[in-house]
Amino acid sequence: MHPSGMAGARSTGAAVLAESLRGLMRGDVIERGDAEYDDVRRVWNGLVDRHPLVIARCADAGDVVAAVKVAREHRPLVSVRGGGHQIAGSAVCDDGLVIDLSAMRNVLVDTAARRVVAAGGATWRDVDAATQADGLAVPGGEVSTTGIGGFTLGGGMGLIMRAHGLACDALRAIEIVTADGALRRASPHEHAELFWAARGGGRGIGVVTSFEFEAYPLGPDVAVVQAFYPWEDAARILADWTALAVRMPETVTPQAILWSVPADPSIPEELHGRKTLIVAGLYCGAPDDGAAVLEPLRRLGMPFLELSGTMPYVAMQSSVDELFPTGGRYYMKSHMMRDLPRAAIDIALEWDARRPTPQTLIAIRTLGGAVSRVSREESAFAHRDARFNFSIDAGWTDPRQDAEAIGWARGMWDALAPFASGVYINFSGLADEADALRDSVFGASTDRLAEVRRTYDPEGLFAAAARQP
Numbered sequence: 001m002h003p004s005g006m007a008g009a010r011s012t013g014a015a016v017l018a019e020s021l022r023g024l025m026r027g028d029v030i031e032r033g034d035a036e037y038d039d040v041r042r043v044w045n046g047l048v049d050r051h052p053l054v055i056a057r058c059a060d061a062g063d064v065v066a067a068v069k070v071a072r073e074h075r076p077l078v079s080v081r082g083g084g085h086q087i088a089g090s091a092v093c094d095d096g097l098v099i100d101l102s103a104m105r106n107v108l109v110d111t112a113a114r115r116v117v118a119a120g121g122a123t124w125r126d127v128d129a130a131t132q133a134d135g136l137a138v139p140g141g142e143v144s145t146t147g148i149g150g151f152t153l154g155g156g157m158g159l160i161m162r163a164h165g166l167a168c169d170a171l172r173a174i175e176i177v178t179a180d181g182a183l184r185r186a187s188p189h190e191h192a193e194l195f196w197a198a199r200g201g202g203r204g205i206g207v208v209t210s211f212e213f214e215a216y217p218l219g220p221d222v223a224v225v226q227a228f229y230p231w232e233d234a235a236r237i238l239a240d241w242t243a244l245a246v247r248m249p250e251t252v253t254p255q256a257i258l259w260s261v262p263a264d265p266s267i268p269e270e271l272h273g274r275k276t277l278i279v280a281g282l283y284c285g286a287p288d289d290g291a292a293v294l295e296p297l298r299r300l301g302m303p304f305l306e307l308s309g310t311m312p313y314v315a316m317q318s319s320v321d322e323l324f325p326t327g328g329r330y331y332m333k334s335h336m337m338r339d340l341p342r343a344a345i346d347i348a349l350e351w352d353a354r355r356p357t358p359q360t361l362i363a364i365r366t367l368g369g370a371v372s373r374v375s376r377e378e379s380a381f382a383h384r385d386a387r388f389n390f391s392i393d394a395g396w397t398d399p400r401q402d403a404e405a406i407g408w409a410r411g412m413w414d415a416l417a418p419f420a421s422g423v424y425i426n427f428s429g430l431a432d433e434a435d436a437l438r439d440s441v442f443g444a445s446t447d448r449l450a451e452v453r454r455t456y457d458p459e460g461l462f463a464a465a466a467r468q469p
């Protein structure tokens with residue numbers, strides 16, 4: 001039974017909250033006992049099973065203003081839902097109000113100005129579909145079902161970040177409903193501190209109803225490399241890759257992934273499940289120029305499989321979607337690192353040899369380039385000097401494996417902690433780890449962020465959201 005009583009029962013608090021919202025909102029108001037309640041409260045990570053009192057499915061910014069006003073009056077615990085992909089499930093709360101933006105997914109593109117305005121609940125699939133029609137791209141994520149909301153507010157690392165920066169670096173303005181119920185525009189010129197916070201420290205500063213991005217010419221086809229090397233050669237290849245990755249032109253954002261060959265129908269069946277080191281990258285420019293630039297990533301050893309060549313950018317951006325299905329069980333945690341020395345590689349491979357499931361992977365992303373050219377003071381994102389993000393992504397389906405998979409990932413993360421310079425909030429584990437990680441997430445931005453929250457949310461309406469990863 002759910003701690004607050006029968007999951008289907010309607011408490012007086014819920015009834016009052018729901019009635020107040022219904023009086024003001026165009027979108028749906030969903031309570032326990034409603035047919036869609038269980039579907040709507042679920043998030044991407046099947047480990048998360050929270051039971052909100054009421055879910056306010058906002059249809060537009062006006063609904064968000066209404067939901068915040070009702071929250072001010074009744075003071076429930078509040079969470080904000082974008083794409084629902086955060087591992088910790090911070091989009092939903094137990095026994096509180098979820099301000100759900102997942103029905104707000106409009107994307108408008110001004111091609112001549114290279115500006116994109118995307119609603120707060122849009123996913124990268126929505127943004128890529130709209131921008132690629134005009135040969136433009138916003139630096140987004142690597143799985144197209146991920147929400148732009150949490151992604152951008154936490155920084156946002158992707159396949160073109162060394163060329164064009166993090167998603168939060170492409171941000172030019174936001175519209176945000178702050179705790180007083182006002183809809184404000186924040187940019188470098190208006191509510192500049194709020195805008196600064198939104199770029200990497202944007203949890204719990206309000207509800208962002210739209211994001212305005214700069215977009216960059218790219219696609220529709222791009223040159224990519226995906227070279228699958230034998231796992232047995234991983235120690236040497238990873239060491240060589242580390243030296244190569246930071247020297248590559250900024251038009252490439254190299255990745256190295258320790259994984260097992262996925263059971264994809266396009267891959268010969270006899271290779272499925274074989275342990276491998278995948279070296280990957282996308283050339284951010286004309287595909288014909290890309291092959292030569294990407295070539296060194298294919299020459300680090302003898303790949304036993306290659307999925308390199310030219311493909312549509314949208315296909316690349318969604319190529320692993322099916323390997324991360326909604327409702328699977330996941331735990332992701334990462335380190336930012338200034339260097340990846342041989343000692344760290346050796347530890348990583350020792351742990352990788354004991355990976356709990358074939359779905360589990362380790363992804364090493366290269367930063368630098370445009371990401372490192374933004375000064376530390378310009379945005380709340382605190383890791384401009386990191387050259388790598390080392391992400392440990394455990395995935396499994398059987399609840400009986402929860403302790404083993406989470407324990408393995410935490411053990412590996414602990415073993416690599418001596419090499420770390422900080423923690424990326426978007427890959428930062430589960431809710432119970434949030435407090436222990438706070439300083440490593442926000443570093444030098446911690447006090448300034450607290451001041452922004454005091455200014456725009458003096459009564460702490462979004463305090464719980466700010467404490468979540």
Ligand SMILES: Cc1cc2nc3c(=O)[nH]c(=O)nc-3n(C[C@H](O)[C@H](O)[C@H](O)COP(=O)(O)OP(=O)(O)OC[C@H]3O[C@@H](n4cnc5c(N)ncnc54)[C@H](O)[C@@H]3O)c2cc1C
Binds near residue numbers: 082140145146153203
């Ligand atoms: C399969 C998968 C692939 C991923 N790939 C990448 C990747 O390539 N690069 C990368 O950097 N990260 C990646 N991530 C991590 C991702 O950036 C975070 O999970 C991010 O929080 C997802 O945003 P969301 O809106 O979907 O999440 P949600 O869970 O909805 O939100 C996360 C947090 O942001 C807040 N929030 C969301 N939207 C808003 C809004 N509009 N206004 C105010 N607050 C809001 C929520 O309240 C919550 O606290 C990936 C995650 C998954 C699960």
